[in-house]
Amino acid sequence: MTHPTRRRFIGIVAASSALALAPSLLRRAHAAIAPTRWQGVALGADAELRLYHPDRRAAEQLIDRALRELRRLEGVFSLYREDSALSVLNRQGFLAAPPSDLVRLLSESRHYAQVTDGLFDPSVQPLWRMYADHFAQPGASPDGPAPADVARALAHVSYRNIDVDPQRIRLRPDMALTLNGIAQGYITDRVTDLLRSAGLERALVDLGEIRGLDASARAEGWRVGLADPLSPDRILAQVPVSNQALATSGGYGTPLDAAGRHSHLFDPHSGRASPRYRSVSVMASTATAADALSTAFSNMPLARIEALVHALGVRAWMVLPDGKLIAQGGGD
Template identity: 80%
Template sequence: MTNSARRRFIGIVAATSALALAPGLLRRAQAAIVPTCWKGVALGADAELRLYHPDPRAAEQLIERALQELHRLEGLFSLYRDDSALSVLNRQGYLADPPSDLVRLLSESRHYADLTGGLFDPSVQPLWRVYADHFARAGASPAGPAQTDVAQALKHVSYKAIDVDTQRIRLQPGMALTLNGIAQGYITDRVTELLRNAGLERALVDMGEIRGLDASANAAGWKVGLADPLAPEQILAQVPVSNQALATSGGYGTPLDAAGQYTHLFDPRSGQARPLYRSVSVMASTATAADALSTAFSNMPLADCAAVVRDQGVTAWMVLPDGKLVTQSGLV
């Protein structure tokens, strides 16, 4: 299964009308702008852009520029393209003169790995191979791959063993990387920055994770629904997103086995593929942070999550195995 199911975790419910409530004809005119929209796919996941621009033609041109940036970054981070920089790195074990965005994202990955005690780790790709190969075999044991195979894969899982600088990226033999736990957020941020730098004041960007852009004061933004993991077609909670980003990780969106017991959310310490929560959502100032933290929190006890939440000033929603929703906030 591809990660396209991940987009069922969160969905845009509605745009608020806060601008219309503000005084002044200019704000009323801004609020009345009908968004120019695009829907498609980014890194195998559903994606969407909503640009609020008084000139639809100019908005379409900005969308074209945003899609060019999306496609450029997909050419770096995608595991589904054999010619991507990441795929070449995994195949060769090294990459000379690496693209600056790949160096930057791996540096960001190291930051979030350090921050979460290694629970965010882009080097878990060998674990995915072990589990995917096991469940692809006819008559595969529902108990998962042999522990000896998992232990062997774990020998090649260590974010600290990734050698990165502007001249070269080198992996240890047997290592392979995945950026699926952070790349959607990074692309969302890069597209948002492109639109802001072009002078756009209001937009909703969803390149796998959601980020709002609104230059107006006290903007209420958009209402975003968090899916109920026990009934994904239903909304468990609604949260407002304005000049923040929201990301969700949930194993039920990408099961590795027919029973849905094993997922892509690997614990880099044990090699297990059964996260602690049905889903984790994080709201942060950037989509990169929200994406990485939601991935890491999936295998982090609540008390440890709370410490990071407080330290980083983010908000997190964890859906426990029994369906109970726990909210943690580090905002003051």
């Protein structure tokens, strides 16, 4: 997952600024057990695990298990590793006997593509290649690739052309996938599920996307800061996270050009690389959902976001180009 495609930069942005877990903002009321903490790099981003377990040694063993699971899943979804299942699929155009996690996540990707009318689409990798090639050329037009080049790349973008079943995954010619708009959320969920299955009752998982686990379901949860994309040291809002997940997408951390006019958040309909918002954060019951929806909402009009927020029972925060924060859902 450390290849410089669209979601890798989202992870860096989410962990280091837009969803920063600042010590002053992250607290747990009436905590009876001090957390066992791990801090490091995961999925190419700063990461943290906080496990509330009365036995520190047992907590450390759970952290080791969680990190092994994370590395295993990186071996499925990474675009940086040539031997990952996803890299092999992109190179061959098909994959026999695919890992069950890849089948599952591609099925989830299709669901969120349908829900968002295709504004979440894992097949946008040809757009990344085209923009990267364009801006790598000396004297490249600051307006981006020519319309004809965009049209050629878009001809290979459609989630509907991904054939998935447990025995085989097949792509149409010249297609390529990236799961960087959803895989961080999926891995966050799998690690959280691992901890819950081991009997852990309280944990905070921050792998670029954030998920809280608390069997007591106390409403106050952890406080997470939403940072200002224009000034990441400034907090725009604080939101509680308890048995929920929070993800962010923002193009400001990953410009494709020196002027910062084009980012990795591609519109699968038009091929544009200039999202509508400086950042989008979504809170949902799972990190997979929050991740995919924050990606899709980046190129979605506010009215359509509002309709989906209420239909899906999620919350969303959009930072407009002028820096204004718009919140939707949860009573708004």
